[in-house]
Amino acid sequence: MKISVVIITRNEESYINDLMDSLVTQTVQPHEVIVVDANSDDDTQRIVRKYMRRYDFVKLYIHGGTRGEGRNFGALKATGDGIAFVDADCIANAFWIQELVAGFKSADVVAGQSVRLGYQAFSNLQRVGIEHKGMDVTYPSCNLAYSKKVFKKIHGFDPSFKEAEEVDLNFRAVDSGYKLDYRPEAIVYHRVRDSIRGFVKQSFWYGFGRKELTLKHGSLWNKYNIIEMLKITANESVWKLVRLFISSFGYFTCKFFLRKDVETKKTAWRESKLSKR
DSSP: OOEEEEEEESSOTTTHHHHHHHHTTOSSOOSEEEEEEOOOSSSHHHHHHHHHHHOTTEEEEEOOSOHHHHHHHHHHHOOSSEEEEOOTTEEEOTTHHHHHHHHTTTOSEEEEEEEEESOHHHHTOOOOOOEETTEEOOOOGGGEEEEHHHHHHTTSOOTTOSSOHHHHHHHHHHHTTOOEEEEEEEEEEEEOOOSHHHHHHHHHHHHHHHHHHHHHHOOOGGGSOHHHHHOOOTTOOTHHHHHHHHHHHHHHHHHHTSHHHHHHHHHHHHHHHHHTO
């Protein structure tokens, strides 16, 4: 199976070298590596072009927009059978592509293990999962692969989402009857926020995205494990409760102040989706 890797970037000069090095040294070479840059004003594009000169399967496109829009653009350019998404601040294990290919033998969507790097109090925090039809749909887009055929059939990422666009994508895939398989051997190392300010900002948008999901799919509270959401495990810290507190502000900001704008964007996306049929 030919795997196209899609990366979206914006001012990632500090990390893009590490990711590119990890992708060009895979045990199974990717069919292509597509970098979609949202008009970086640092050295990101220059660094990617350096790899383009050495590896003919590395491609660079300049395209702005939301994260979902950037990934959709990259997927549109992809010519492989499968599309693997990874973030610019990640490092892929050398067996990553090999394990994704193996996962596609029995599934339509393959999610790998994301190992967090950085400040331990932040890196130990676990995802708040949502189960739909017996499957976890919260696997992040920093380590997520889709059959191109399936990605196209469910119309890709909803570009109106500010956050949680991958949860929406996974939800729709599972809802449409496609199988999502978790493959822990497909490892990507992902850097966590390295400052309290970055953590607070991420937590706010985390909550905002969860409300966006309910605006589109209806109430999802029955799909959460509230006890697990509030419980602090031995590896976690009080930062879990801080994240929950801050994310609640994002949730209610979306609910009370930006709901009309979000719903308008959702309607526009649904209408554009229908026009493609």
